[in-house]
Amino acid sequence: MNVLILGSGGREHAFAWKLSQSKKLSKLFIAPGNAGTAQCGTNLDISVNDFPGIRTCVLEQKIDLVVVGPEDPLVKGIHDFFLADEQLKNIPVIGPQKTGAQLEGSKDFSKQFMQRHKIPTAAYQTFTKDSLQEGLAFLETLKPPYVLKADGLAAGKGVVIPHTLEEAKAELTAMLADAKFGDASRKVVIEEFLQGIELSVFVITDGVSYKLLPSAKDYKRIGDGDTGLNTGGMGAVSPVPFADEAFLAKVENRIVKPTVDGLKKDGIPYAGFIFVGLMNCNGEPSVIEYNCRMGDPETEVVLPRIKSDLLELFDAVGKKKLADYKLEIDTRTTTTVMMVAGGYPGEYEKGKIISGLADVQDAIAFHAGTKTQHGNVVSNGGRVIAFTAFGDSIGEAIRKSYSGAACVKFEGCYYRSDIGQDLLKLETAK
Numbered sequence: 046m047n048v049l050i051l052g053s054g055g056r057e058h059a060f061a062w063k064l065s066q067s068k069k070l071s072k073l074f075i076a077p078g079n080a081g082t083a084q085c086g087t088n089l090d091i092s093v094n095d096f097p098g099i100r101t102c103v104l105e106q107k108i109d110l111v112v113v114g115p116e117d118p119l120v121k122g123i124h125d126f127f128l129a130d131e132q133l134k135n136i137p138v139i140g141p142q143k144t145g146a147q148l149e150g151s152k153d154f155s156k157q158f159m160q161r162h163k164i165p166t167a168a169y170q171t172f173t174k175d176s177l178q179e180g181l182a183f184l185e186t187l188k189p190p191y192v193l194k195a196d197g198l199a200a201g202k203g204v205v206i207p208h209t210l211e212e213a214k215a216e217l218t219a220m221l222a223d224a225k226f227g228d229a230s231r232k233v234v235i236e237e238f239l240q241g242i243e244l245s246v247f248v249i250t251d252g253v254s255y256k257l258l259p260s261a262k263d264y265k266r267i268g269d270g271d272t273g274l275n276t277g278g279m280g281a282v283s284p285v286p287f288a289d290e291a292f293l294a295k296v297e298n299r300i301v302k303p304t305v306d307g308l309k310k311d312g313i314p315y316a317g318f319i320f321v322g323l324m325n326c327n328g329e330p331s332v333i334e335y336n337c338r339m340g341d342p343e344t345e346v347v348l349p350r351i352k353s354d355l356l357e358l359f360d361a362v363g364k365k366k367l368a369d370y371k372l373e374i375d376t377r378t379t380t381t382v383m384m385v386a387g388g389y390p391g392e393y394e395k396g397k398i399i400s401g402l403a404d405v406q407d408a409i410a411f412h413a414g415t416k417t418q419h420g421n422v423v424s425n426g427g428r429v430i431a432f433t434a435f436g437d438s439i440g441e442a443i444r445k446s447y448s449g450a451a452c453v454k455f456e457g458c459y460y461r462s463d464i465g466q467d468l469l470k471l472e473t474a475k
């Protein structure tokens with residue numbers, strides 16, 4: 046099969062790396078891709094939101110299946126675009142149609158969905174500019190911290206957690222009255238603050254049945270000890286030691302099954318990934334958010350643990366035969382450490398020459414933001430390279446991830462030094 050992957054991050058390099066090992070693969074294309082994906086297939090200079098450009102490429106290259114990495118083209122309706130086109134409509138797209146992508150594209154939609162299907166999540170209310178006064182009054186009934194979420198996509202910045210009532214009121218006003226996040230904050234969800242430890246569970250569904258993929262924990266803050274600004278993710282570990290069998294059974298029964306059944310009941314077609322962001326509140330799972338795609342850097346630890354053929358898995362999703370697919374998972378632990386550009390998640394420079402990639406031995410270097418320039422691999426984003434390694438324990442895997450990272454350098458490069466340390470303590474305590 047000829048496959049096209051849309052995207053250019055570490056997630057897409059991990060997809061390309063795994064798909065390139067498939068017996069079923071003929072040709073692999075990545076649009077736009079990065080210097081890492083170019084080692085697994087052919088990069089094409091097309092943006093993920095250039096639907097007509099993607100159409101031309103799919104027809105020219107005789108693409109049999111499209112894998113959509115990021116949420117943006119899904120929320121904008123890439124899958125619907127394929128279904129509406131006579132020549133594209135039979136080409137499977139891994140990623141939901143616009144309605145299903147609303148699980149990520151609208152916080153209000155996803156909260157209503159969870160409420161309708163009795164899926165555990167924080168209590169909430171939604172407000173608009175017209176109900177700002179009610180929103181301010183609602184804040185007065187809550188205890189701090191306050192959780193305010195812009196309804197739409199806001200490049201990962203739409204969730205604000207103020208610790209005082211005054212800040213919360215100012216934030217709500219800025220979001221609704223001053224359009225702080227543009228159209229994305231036309232509606233704001235205010236919800237109860239959940240106390241606990243976060244983790245993510247990944248599901249793939251063909252709309253009929255589903256498979257549970259490995260769980261993972263992400264490290265979102267820029268600084269050691271979970272300090273500083275939020276990022277797209279600075280590292281990840283899979284599996285998550287505190288997500289034991291009993292906890293995962295609760296997740297499956299109370300969240301995953303009702304989600305897939307809920308989509309069916311609501312008549313929402315869905316072929317693709319569901320990324321369930323969870324809070325473990327004293328052993329009870331509660332949904333923080335849904336995403337309609339895989340996570341980054343979670344994909345860099347989840348996919349390496351899938352032993353079975355990923356293209357066969359996608360093919361089964363496309364044919365709605367997922368129930369017959371046998372998913373095999375590696376029991377070992379994987380960890381990834383993200384090397385970022387100095388200054389990220391604030392301002393940072395691109396175009397720094399990256400050295401030492403050939404010296405990485407015990408880890409896989411998944412490129413997140415790189416490109417080739419005059420024969421060099423140079424940085425081309427905030428998150429630059431993720432170093433993934435396997436181990437029989439978190440300790441072993443993380444040592445290898447860090448020895449991989451130690452080989453590679455570019456001016457201003459930075460990574461957290463404590464990925465997995467919190468879990469290591471739990472693992473040792475077990």
Ligand code: AMP
Binds near residue numbers: 204322
């Ligand atoms: P989201 O974009 O919905 O994932 O939210 C970003 C981050 O805000 C999450 O990863 C959590 O750390 C935090 N968060 C979101 N909702 C809640 C909540 N109800 N209680 C506590 N923390 C939350």
Ligand code: GLY
Binds near residue numbers: 263277339340343
């Ligand atoms: N790492 C979090 C995300 O992909 O949304």
